[in-house]
Amino acid sequence: MRIGVLGTGMVGQTIAGRLSELGDDVMVGTRDPDATLRREEPDAMGNPPFRAWQEQHPEVKLGTFAEAAAHSEALVNATAGGASIDALGQAGAANLAGKLLLDVANALDFSHGMPPSLLVANTDSLGEQIQRAFPDARVVKALNTMTAAVMVHPDAVAGGDHHVFVCGNDPGAKAQATELLTRFGWRNITDLGDITAARATEMVLPIWLRLMGALQTPMFNFKVVT
Amino acid sequence: MRIGVLGTGMVGQTIAGRLSELGDDVMVGTRDPDATLRREEPDAMGNPPFRAWQEQHPEVKLGTFAEAAAHSEALVNATAGGASIDALGQAGAANLAGKLLLDVANALDFSHGMPPSLLVANTDSLGEQIQRAFPDARVVKALNTMTAAVMVHPDAVAGGDHHVFVCGNDPGAKAQATELLTRFGWRNITDLGDITAARATEMVLPIWLRLMGALQTPMFNFKVVT
Numbered sequence: 170m171r172i173g174v175l176g177t178g179m180v181g182q183t184i185a186g187r188l189s190e191l192g193d194d195v196m197v198g199t200r201d202p203d204a205t206l207r208r209e210e211p212d213a214m215g216n217p218p219f220r221a222w223q224e225q226h227p228e229v230k231l232g233t234f235a236e237a238a239a240h241s242e243a244l245v246n247a248t249a250g251g252a253s254i255d256a257l258g259q260a261g262a263a264n265l266a267g268k269l270l271l272d273v274a275n276a277l278d279f280s281h282g283m284p285p286s287l288l289v290a291n292t293d294s295l296g297e298q299i300q301r302a303f304p305d306a307r308v309v310k311a312l313n314t315m316t317a318a319v320m321v322h323p324d325a326v327a328g329g330d331h332h333v334f335v336c337g338n339d340p341g342a343k344a345q346a347t348e349l350l351t352r353f354g355w356r357n358i359t360d361l362g363d364i365t366a367a368r369a370t371e372m373v374l375p376i377w378l379r380l381m382g383a384l385q386t387p388m389f390n391f392k393v394v395t
Numbered sequence: 396m397r398i399g400v401l402g403t404g405m406v407g408q409t410i411a412g413r414l415s416e417l418g419d420d421v422m423v424g425t426r427d428p429d430a431t432l433r434r435e436e437p438d439a440m441g442n443p444p445f446r447a448w449q450e451q452h453p454e455v456k457l458g459t460f461a462e463a464a465a466h467s468e469a470l471v472n473a474t475a476g477g478a479s480i481d482a483l484g485q486a487g488a489a490n491l492a493g494k495l496l497l498d499v500a501n502a503l504d505f506s507h508g509m510p511p512s513l514l515v516a517n518t519d520s521l522g523e524q525i526q527r528a529f530p531d532a533r534v535v536k537a538l539n540t541m542t543a544a545v546m547v548h549p550d551a552v553a554g555g556d557h558h559v560f561v562c563g564n565d566p567g568a569k570a571q572a573t574e575l576l577t578r579f580g581w582r583n584i585t586d587l588g589d590i591t592a593a594r595a596t597e598m599v600l601p602i603w604l605r606l607m608g609a610l611q612t613p614m615f616n617f618k619v620v621t
Contacts, residue, residue, distance in 0.1 A: 330620070
């Protein structure tokens with residue numbers, strides 16, 4: 170399947186690499202591909218520059234947001250949440266129309282200090298903002314409640330016995346997202362309803378961040394037990 | 396131990412009953428004890444009126460917020476979150492001073508429809524509001540991420556193998572809260588830091604509410620797996 174992954178950071182790299190490993194035809198989208206490839210410093214989190222990653226993944230293409238979106242049958246939004254609407258605008262509404270747009274982003278707000286708060290919360294969410302801005306895209310929010318390595322390799326934590334949540338307005342897109350999650354190895358996939366449930370999953374971030382501090386590792390997840 | 400439980404709803408009843416069963420000397424606090432005892436209708440959730448519950452728990456005293464606070468060495472805030480600051484004001488700052496105040500409340504906002512949103516979120520929390528309003532109380536936020544029956548009987552879900560979170564500014568109060576939780580049967584108690592972490596645990600409510608809808612039961616909890 171032709172999949173566009175928007176965002177060249179750690180999350181975009183991790184998802185693009187995994188999809189490619191699973192046999193998909195992947196193009197990563199970025200604002201300015203030349204600038205992305207020229208960057209030689211690690212990012213703010215200490216991750217190596219994109220070029221170093223791409224040398225390990227020569228089969229993954231790099232293009233503009235619009236090229237990656239035009240290339241693809243389905244898209245993953247792995248841009249920073251605060252920049253997602255702009256990035257998707259550059260991708261182009263026409264290139265998103267009718268396609269699954271798997272939104273894994275969180276809109277973190279560092280302006281109030283650490284740990285970050287959310288740029289949107291409680292009565293709205295990034296997932297809803299994206300669906301409103303691009304009504305013809307089939308937005309599914311998922312995977313935003315864990316670290317990138319766990320998103321694509323759930324078995325890296327507790328043998329994979331923990332949960333991922335999906336929500337969105339389009340049942341077909343949710344089924345497609347669920348199939349993709351299953352290919353990543355997810356067994357416990359809980360449908361929380363329409364895209365307004367993105368408020369709920371995005372508001373998991375604050376406790377996720379506190380737990381990362383308490384556990385001193387991002388390699389954990391939530392299991393819903395009954 | 397003499398414990399005051401503020402709030403006569405389902406959460407207050409459940410916690411008061413359990414503490415009493417464990418041997419504590421419990422007084423439930425309410426705005427107007429006569430009015431509480433006169434009420435004959437079930438509450439909005441269909442729970443029986445307080446009087447019916449008290450007939451089953453004759454050893455639990457009922458008093459005003461101030462009487463319950465004055466009676467006690469430690470307090471539990473089980474009032475509705477939107478009314479908590481006012482209820483604690485009636486309890487009286489002097490009656491709270493130096494005591495553990497275990498805040499289990501969530502400030503739900505039904506004005507935006509169902510499921511409810513939060514009255515305070517993201518860059519502040521009810522737990523912090525309470526600590527600011529009553530600086531001499533030793534506020535610990537805990538137990539607000541699950542249904543009342545699970546709060547006091549963690550073994551009712553998955554053999555008790557799941558998590559409760561505590562946070563607060565006073566290490567001694569957190570130790571006291573942890574001991575109380577241990578008496579309830581909690582084995583996995585995670586300290587998330589100071590009272591600002593109440594933002595994180597209060598923001599769990601939205602996903603808890605969505606999961607209750609998806610699972611069709613409130614008898615579940617989160618286990619943090621690594």
